[in-house]
Amino acid sequence: MSLLVGVHEVSNGNVLSLGANSAWSSQLALGGALASCTLFLLALMPALLFCFEVSPWAAVFCATAGYALQNLASGVGEAAALVLDAAGMPGIVVGGTPWLTIGACAAIYVASYLLFIRHVDPKGLEGRGNPAMLAMIVVVVFGIIGFDLILKYVVTGSLPVRIVLYLRAFHALICVFVIIVEVELVVVRQLSSEKAAAERLLAEQERQYQLSRENIEAINIKCHDLRHQIRSLAAGDGTVDKDVLESVAREVNVYDSKVRTGNDALDTILTEKSLLCEGRGITLTCVADGESLGFMAPADLYALFGNALDNAIEAVEHLNDAARRSTSLIVRRRAGTVTIHVENYYDPTASAKSFKGDVPASTKGDPLNHGFGTRSMKAIVERYGGTLAFSANGSTFCADAVIPEHA
Template sequence: MLRFIGVICSCIVNGYIFWETMGALYERKYSSRKLYIGVYTLYVIMNTCTAWFGIPQLNVVISMITLYGISKGLYKVQEKNILVNSGVIIIYLAFVDIVVTVAFSTLLQSSTYNILADSKYFLVSGIGNSIIVLCTYKLVIQMLQRCQINSISKILHFYMIFLMIFEFGILCYFVKHEIAQENNMPLLLASLGVVILDAGVIYLYKMLSKEAILEKKTELVEQQLEITQKYYEGLQDNYEKMRQIMHDTKKHIQVLCDLDGEYKRNYEKELLSSITEIQPQFQCSDKIVCVIIWNKMQICEQKGINFEINMQDITFDFMDRTEITALFANLLDNAVEACESSNDVQKKIVLRIHSFKEYIVIKMRNTIGTMPKFNEGKLVSTKNGHLGVGMTILESLANKYYGNIDYEYSDKCFETKLILSAYISADKG
């Protein structure tokens, strides 16, 4: 009975790890949640039957084939990603199983064979394996996503490691001091209790993470609304300017009609030159990006900042609209504010956007008046009482889209280099 409970517990946890890992790495092909629950339930049943034979090699092979099949059949993913990710997950689970069994046998001063043969030891070893997997699988997911581990998740992982050691010690104490058959119930209750405790902590962490994500999305929406309001205000100004231009154009046409010869040709050149100056200096099919950059160019012109741009005609349709707004609004707002703080006569912003294979590279160099500040290796705002949320958003977008963000600076110039993968985001794999 105890051996069966140990096998069931390990297989259910493995199924849960597969569920969580696949959901974090890949985008689902189908919308039916029942389909996925059914497939993972079948895997747990099959894994339980395989594990009951006690042949680790067979269990590893079947788990690898099953995981590959689930990834290929139920999720949108590249072939090379399936092989690498599936291999890492299986190796991780097998490694934890081996380490727990060896560590448990060492603590109890017994052989590995005795640990696996004794039903009570087997149960505690299986529970210990489940505890360690539940406490560490998030690290494996983040490694596969190639994401930076933020400060909140670091605290959780340290806490879970402490909890893992504490719980494992309690189980070892029960096994060492409660050998009689009639004392199986306290051991069983303690084993189930630690699993429920770990699952509860993980559930609370997931709820807090969802709340943090919603707060960030709300902030992005508010930022987009602010940009939209500025855009429509700018449209009103542009409408008035266009009325003035139309009025002036009528006068120019009347003058051209009255001129002839060399005077007419010179006047035409001057008129064409002035029209060229008010045309956009870049080509962009992405309307949101175009609006934001054009708006910032107008602001720079008003503030006496030279804005130079060189970009390929790239669309950012792989990103959400709120993310596009947050990316370019924060990037350019930071540059404008940095230029305003400078005492240089020639203030300048240089923006370069181009694609390289499946990546989009954004480089921006701007004049600065204050040296940047860093805290624990991260760039923070130099303004008093300012949390530097915009910089945090840029870093989170770089992480989400399999990219990175780097900074270089001197006493007069600051350069930001942002790389994003246009293929797929880390949230979807």
């Protein structure tokens, strides 16, 4: 009897030991699988950056959303296999598991494309992303991958099929939730970009309207002065005052001051700004090789130089010292590049006194509707593969761009 009891105790001890070893092995397998899947997810992001011309935010979106979509399809396939097995068709399940997986993937991918993916504008992934996208990495690792591995290594086979199917449905809901959240983040980013673009367009239209009014007013004033001087000459006694003729010549020269740089678009913007400076008592000095900018679109030239000169004019027009009410522009070729240098004086207490990142902060106190000019300039220069830098030393403000010369 004692021998039987001893054998029974030894047998129970072996069973408990085997059970503990089995549980420990399952935990090790679960941890190893989670670590390998996490590393694979993290490796996907630099791989996407290497293989495609996408931003880091786009890589995060594609990796996490793709992983969620794959887990959703895999989970649906496994749930279908469990249902068929419970229905008494194990032969179909064993022989048709690959077809179940392929069918589930095809159905989920098509449905996801129709419901979510086709509504995503790639432009919404560019530029500054939403930091909330980084939280999706943690959710995917623990909420999707971790949960899926627990179902495979721990739950399936130890719980009733009904409970496993409930857990699989919950896992599918997590996958769908992650996909919806990520698509919403991209859509919100896209809407924010469209709103910012609309605000920039409205601000630019208002600015152009004000400039056009000022130019028309300047022309009207000149015409008014010319009319009075012509009347004075007509009412004279036959002798013409030399000073009057010189005054008329100066007035006419304003309209014959077309800038000629070899680039029609640049000539247009510089002539317009020259007239604006003439009306405001500002000296504009220009030395520009317009032919070197022939590779740039006229609209980009107008926006780049228009914003640069408008900022310079705005900075100097309020200076009391007439000698400092001046701005200069230099455009020239140098070692396979085109350099652009805009320099002007400024009042440190009123303008260009701080930088937001690498661009000057708006001085108008309304960053929502102002400050687009410098960001627009930077975007244009970078679009052509160049760099734009701003600097202020306490008395002068400079904007320097270096753009590779395109063939």
